[in-house]
Amino acid sequence: MKRKTKLIHGGISEDPATGAVSFPIYQVSTYKQEGVGGHKGYEYSRTGNPTRNALEVLIKDIEGGSAGFAFGSGMAAITAVMMLFNSGDHVILTDDVYGGTFRVMTKVLNRVGIDSTFVDTSNIENIKDAIRPTTKAIYIETPTNPLLKITDIEAAAKIAKENHLLTIVDNTFSTPYWQNPLELGADIVLHSATKYIGGHSDVVAGLVVVNNDKLAEELHFVQNSTGGVLGPQDSWLLIRGIKTLGIRMEETEANTKAIVEFLQGHSKVEKVFYPGLESHPNHAIAKKQARGFGGMVSFDVGSAEKADQILSKINYFTLAESLGAVESLISVPARMTHASIPTERRAELGITDGLVRISVGLEDVEDLIEDLAQALE
Ligand SMILES: Cc1ncc(COP(=O)(O)O)c(C=O)c1O
Numbered sequence: 001m002k003r004k005t006k007l008i009h010g011g012i013s014e015d016p017a018t019g020a021v022s023f024p025i026y027q028v029s030t031y032k033q034e035g036v037g038g039h040k041g042y043e044y045s046r047t048g049n050p051t052r053n054a055l056e057v058l059i060k061d062i063e064g065g066s067a068g069f070a071f072g073s074g075m076a077a078i079t080a081v082m083m084l085f086n087s088g089d090h091v092i093l094t095d096d097v098y099g100g101t102f103r104v105m106t107k108v109l110n111r112v113g114i115d116s117t118f119v120d121t122s123n124i125e126n127i128k129d130a131i132r133p134t135t136k137a138i139y140i141e142t143p144t145n146p147l148l149k150i151t152d153i154e155a156a157a158k159i160a161k162e163n164h165l166l167t168i169v170d171n172t173f174s175t176p177y178w179q180n181p182l183e184l185g186a187d188i189v190l191h192s193a194t195k196y197i198g199g200h201s202d203v204v205a206g207l208v209v210v211n212n213d214k215l216a217e218e219l220h221f222v223q224n225s226t227g228g229v230l231g232p233q234d235s236w237l238l239i240r241g242i243k244t245l246g247i248r249m250e251e252t253e254a255n256t257k258a259i260v261e262f263l264q265g266h267s268k269v270e271k272v273f274y275p276g277l278e279s280h281p282n283h284a285i286a287k288k289q290a291r292g293f294g295g296m297v298s299f300d301v302g303s304a305e306k307a308d309q310i311l312s313k314i315n316y317f318t319l320a321e322s323l324g325a326v327e328s329l330i331s332v333p334a335r336m337t338h339a340s341i342p343t344e345r346r347a348e349l350g351i352t353d354g355l356v357r358i359s360v361g362l363e364d365v366e367d368l369i370e371d372l373a374q375a376l377e
Helices: 003-009 050-063 074-082 099-112 124-130 153-162 213-226 232-243 245-264 283-289 304-313 343-349 365-376
Strands: 067-071 090-094 115-119 135-141 166-170 188-192 206-210 271-273 296-300 329-331 355-359
Touching: 003 050, 003 232, 003 245, 050 067, 050 206, 050 232, 067 074, 067 213, 074 099, 074 188, 074 206, 074 213, 090 099, 099 115, 115 124, 124 153, 135 153, 153 166, 206 213, 232 245, 245 271, 245 296, 245 365, 304 355, 304 365
Parallel strands: 090 115, 090 135, 135 166, 166 188
Antiparallel strands: 067 206, 188 206, 271 296, 296 355, 329 355
């Protein structure tokens, strides 16, 4: 099955009981048992729900893994994955991970003894140097948010295997349509499905896919024990979103390329960050491991004042956190998504006050470019 077909016909795409072509929303918490333990595969919806299961099988199919898991948010998914580790274990992470990932590692999971080190994983040598006897995993976000840095997943997974570590990839920005980390050697891939997978700014969710039965069993144990599961309505919304993921990503990419070209030629834009640019330091790796470059672009206009001027004039880009929706969104990472990262650390990473991030949507690109042009003037 090719990729767009799999988005529509993968997983459990219809209801076997009725033939309904849209999988039903099983809005239910518990299930009748004919005798003690005599159930039809479902006992209680934290443990398993048919609609959530349909989504979990679908995401497993499109990421090419052995089992999928749906959570109430991307952060719940990330936390559940980290709960595979024990007190005293150490994880190496990409230095400009999503601010919430940095926060949960350094302000929550540190309290239960899970240590973390943040390094620029786009330079593979940094990963090697950070490995300790207690290291258990390498956690990569690629492309990163908001600087669009790229890590070579295959190279990182090779180091991980040599050192008996797990490779975990946050694939939110690329989506399974463009990039499949498990095929590149990763063990676990996860998503903030709130973004492109849902795609319509109407659901908060997280998805995880693992590549073997042992990890599947362990993660299901954590999911059922800690309980951060996705509800049936939201599971259904994600199944619906996934059906159009392919065409949305193709169209987003086409719009983004035109916008990047416009921004590059603009005198008020100091720097454009986009992995599809040949001048991007990791362009060759991006091209090797992903089939597309995505719809996220960051550009530096030099100061917070100039960024604010753009925000006050822009019309079609909605000022909002989040990304990956049909509507174009704009944000200033230093004061929004990455505000939880200390100022000095933001400076080290290059997340400047004049950095503007856009998530390109599906409007007519002529309108989007005209809007950016008037806001930049
Ligand atoms: C790359 C990335 N990972 C994880 C998350 C967290 O996901 P959620 O907001 O669904 O909890 C986000 C949210 O913005 C993100 O951008």
